[in-house]
Amino acid sequence: MSKAEYDAFLAGCPSRQLLDRITDKWVTLVLAALRSDGSHRFGADCAGDPRPRRYSELFRTLPGVSQKMLTQTLRALERDGMITRTVEPTVPVTVTYELTDLGYSLHEMIRGLKSWAEAHMDDVLANRAAYDTRVG
Numbered sequence: 001m002s003k004a005e006y007d008a009f010l011a012g013c014p015s016r017q018l019l020d021r022i023t024d025k026w027v028t029l030v031l032a033a034l035r036s037d038g039s040h041r042f043g044a045d046c047a048g049d050p051r052p053r054r055y056s057e058l059f060r061t062l063p064g065v066s067q068k069m070l071t072q073t074l075r076a077l078e079r080d081g082m083i084t085r086t087v088e089p090t091v092p093v094t095v096t097y098e099l100t101d102l103g104y105s106l107h108e109m110i111r112g113l114k115s116w117a118e119a120h121m122d123d124v125l126a127n128r129a130a131y132d133t134r135v136g
Helices: 015-022 025-033 055-061 067-079 101-135
Strands: 083-088 094-099
Touching: 015 025, 025 055, 025 067, 025 101, 055 067, 055 094, 067 083, 094 101
Parallel strands: none
Antiparallel strands: 083 094
């Protein structure tokens, strides 16, 4: 069976929905958090060893995300095969999330995007200020 061909420039192409999902801020940060050591020290590049993370760990790692948004993001990533959700019958129940091979391959791309954004933020802020002065 041959692989289907997709073209995101076509309005009806399903790859547009995938692009919409993977360019979401919370998806980017969840994928990064599943690979980071959790320290968030300056210069950390989310290059730690992948390991399962509990919901509460992810929630603490992502200030500003609501419980509803984190849950929706995790479900969407699980549906797309980017992460696995494992439920362990403990008291209370332990639920962990982990990157799949597919999620790991996307993480590698997102890691570069995250690093680029952090490295170039000063330039972008300066450009915004110059634009606002010129236009506004």
